[in-house]
Amino acid sequence: MAKKNNNKKEKSIEESLWDSANKLRGSVESSEYKHVVLGLIFLKFASDKFEERRKELISEGKEKYIEMKEFYNMKNVFFLPEESRWSFIIKNAKQTDIALKIDTALNNVEKNNPALKGALPDNYFSRLGLDSSKLSALLDTINQIDTLRDKQTDIVGRVYEYFLSKFALAEGKGKGEFYTPKSIVNLIAEMIEPYKGIIYDPACGSGGMFVQSVKFIENHHGSKKEVSIYGQEYTATTFKLAKMNLAIRGISANFGGKPADTFHNDQHSDLKADYIMANPPFNQKDWRAANELINDPRWHGYEVPPKSNANYAWILNMVSKLSEHGVAGFVLANGALSGGGDEYKIRRKLVENNLVEAILILPQNMFYTTNISVTVWILNKYKKKQTKEVGEETRQLRDRDREVLFMDLRQMGEPFEKKFTQFNTDHIAQITGTYHAWQQENSDYENIPEYCYSATFDEIAKKDFSLVPSKYIEFVNRDENIDFDDKMKALQTDFAELLKAEEKSKKDLLNVFKELGYAIEL
Template sequence: MAKNANNKKTKSIEETLWDSANKLRGSVESSEYKHVVLGLIFLKFASDKFEERRKELIDEGKEKYLEIKEFYNMKNVFFLPEESRWSFIIKNAKQSDIALKIDTALHTVEKNNPALKGALPDNYFSRLNLDSSKLAALLDTINNIDTIKDKQTDIVGRVYEYFLSKFALAEGKGKGEFYTPKSIVNLIAEMIEPYKGVIYDPACGSGGMFVQSVKFIESHHGNKKEVSIYGQEYTATTYKLAKMNLAIRGISANLGDIPANTFSRDQHPDLKADFIMANPPFNQKDWRAADELTDDPRWNGYEVPPKSNANYAWILNMVSKLSENGVAGFILANGALSGGGEEYKIRKKLIENDMVEAIVILPQNMFYTTNISVTLWILNKNKKQRTLKLPDTTRKYRDRQQEILFLDLREIGVPFEKKFTAFSEHQIKDIATTYHSWQQEESGYENQPEYCYSATLEEVRAKDYSLVPSKYIEFVNRDEYLDFDKKMAALQGEFSELLKQEEQSKKELLKVFKELGYAIEL
């Protein structure tokens, strides 16, 4: 990062904007003001694109078409009426009714562009009763950002990514579920390679899985027009975030007509996806009433998931959406690896049906909402896949039927934001290479202690269908290598001996006090 004459770090656009936006905090919760900030960034970006297209029309001698929205939409540019343009907002930034003017601008943009239906903040600025001077300062900061100056740099996307992560950090445990840390999303994309076809996320949050899918396609010189994106989100404000996040990057997606519960109101009942990427809520309780969804077609041949925990309901929802050669990569709490009851029966069938391709344990402290270690599951509808041809890669699969790859990444990762862990780009590449090497013919894949192991169906059966990686991967320097029964017996023996010694010490101490003429009780 560049430094100035005083040897201080020059703040990035994202940091400067965050500092300005942070001044809005106080009586306004971060869960609220993120929509204020991201709504304004969206409006500035949409205005910059609009003005750029307007100049093109003037240069082409088409002044008579300047106020016809079709001439903007044809270039994937949102049409902005006069009162919705950034120039109008800045002109009125010092007025006492600026909050109302911003609300009107956003409402008008949405009304004039059907693709934005349900996407933009609705009366946030007026309702929150924001300090006019602080709002004006934020507008000035955003006004200094030329969102389209550098065609090679996704400035607005960068700002969105930065803000979504910072908001998730600010909201802390129990909140911030709208955001999956970027390095986890990157890892899923690099492993399942969603390069062409239908992509689905049943709990899409702010749309991070879709954004990274498109970035993956672009980095491999593919065409983002060759993917179709489908998703669903329950929380209304997060649904708006996702639509804004995708619209600002020019990504078309069907997120359903309204925010809705994936289980009780599936908005894509007939969908068959080639790729599924998801981070559904962990250990969701009471996701259905006792007599609800018991005959749902998504359970197709499997037991009905228990109402006490939705983990396996999410799994079966995704299994039901996979196409003939579909692949799913999703995050779940570790408890799903070895649960009993109906979960055990479903897991056993998934394994016997050869659906489970890989189980990956992630490090602790990767999520902003929980410090627990979680699991990345990869399910594959057809593990004996066709030859895969990305635009810049050809990979011929070996027959890995009846095998499961286990990976333990708990000792991998780099620290960030003091108390969190993330994967570096290099680490993501190495992990994905291990997985793809295991998949390929003549790859030279080998099991590695404390890192990876390819288990046969017979081995998994012998472990009673447990998917806990430490039951398969060899551990030399960590506790997983210990025989816990023997270790516990030894500890019990040591503890018993310590109790005996303590009792003897008490007797000797009492004897000493008695000899000194003191009567005490211990």
């Protein structure tokens, strides 16, 4: 008898919860359903923390304070009135008006906690008309999350992050802009090392950049109390996701109070950030009218970014926000590396002003919304020789005046969800190791064909200020002496021979049918 295979990988709690929750979606679109599921995850988390604090007060003999919100807020715990508590929701889960009860619960949580203003789903449950039996089953699924089970593991944060990524995958191309793939966020965080100071994201989506920044700090034995977070998001529903995402992790942030367009309503106009991390919309068209924002101070010293494409408007917005020693890591479409016109003039000045530090080409299919290859830019306001502290480590940096590190990462990565690519921890360690070695005094950095090259200002000037990595990185398998005309003539001859062979095969096939008595007329 064949042995039963016991090597089947056991599903994680995130995977099991997703499978259960997704089966209950029915006809509700993923773009809507995510707010239902993530809102319930948040409510479960907030309620568990509330109940834990409530028991703590009782054990301390402070029962008379258990309904006073101040005694919860002082411990960074949200106060929940009775009708907003998870126990109340579960008790009424089988009622036909459970959707209304959930909407009321979320609304009351916001009312009692000013920090959550504008964060929670607003009347989603009643409006979507989710079948009450499916909603009840979904509540049972969410009820499986024990948010307090392991104090050392961020269970609810892991579940929330997993669900964000799965919803982004489900929404696919043209949607899902609220989420930047985790491995890209990790790469940027490990490169710019946002250890302490002000962190800013002008297009913060669901807040993933901030979450990974805080994880970076914790991994290097720092304190999240030493960072201040500022972000802005235009889409109202995504704005809610970001506030919930950070609230779940106890991260304080200033999102400017409301969803708003960063260009037309900059809610952090006077901000100077030590670290900027961003994944702004790619190739955003018509971001301003012809005569709008012409004299905006963010473009001071540069040309006005063209209204046909916002890529350089995002870059200059970030440059204007950098502190004296600030560094920015962000993602843009590859077209920004070589465009002409005003984009060329801005790019040239960025290089001349010694702001561009590194350019990294990423593999294709890393984003869920597009299959194009994109670029990570690192801008550094202060590239001169200095020391840098990261956790317990101090590095002596070299003078990299107007040098730029180019990296081609298109051969790296591993398959993810069948059709996507992601970096694993080894990839990120290799990339960031190369970058930090290049930065350091007396390091063993060296240019590596088909991977990295450190270009001087003169080399970049000779390439007319193009920032396309392949113009600098050596490709050993590429023959630079190929004559284009000769190559095309050879291909032309080969193609003609292929067409002749195809025509002969077609005639032979027709003759076979004719001999069998089945003539075919073409």
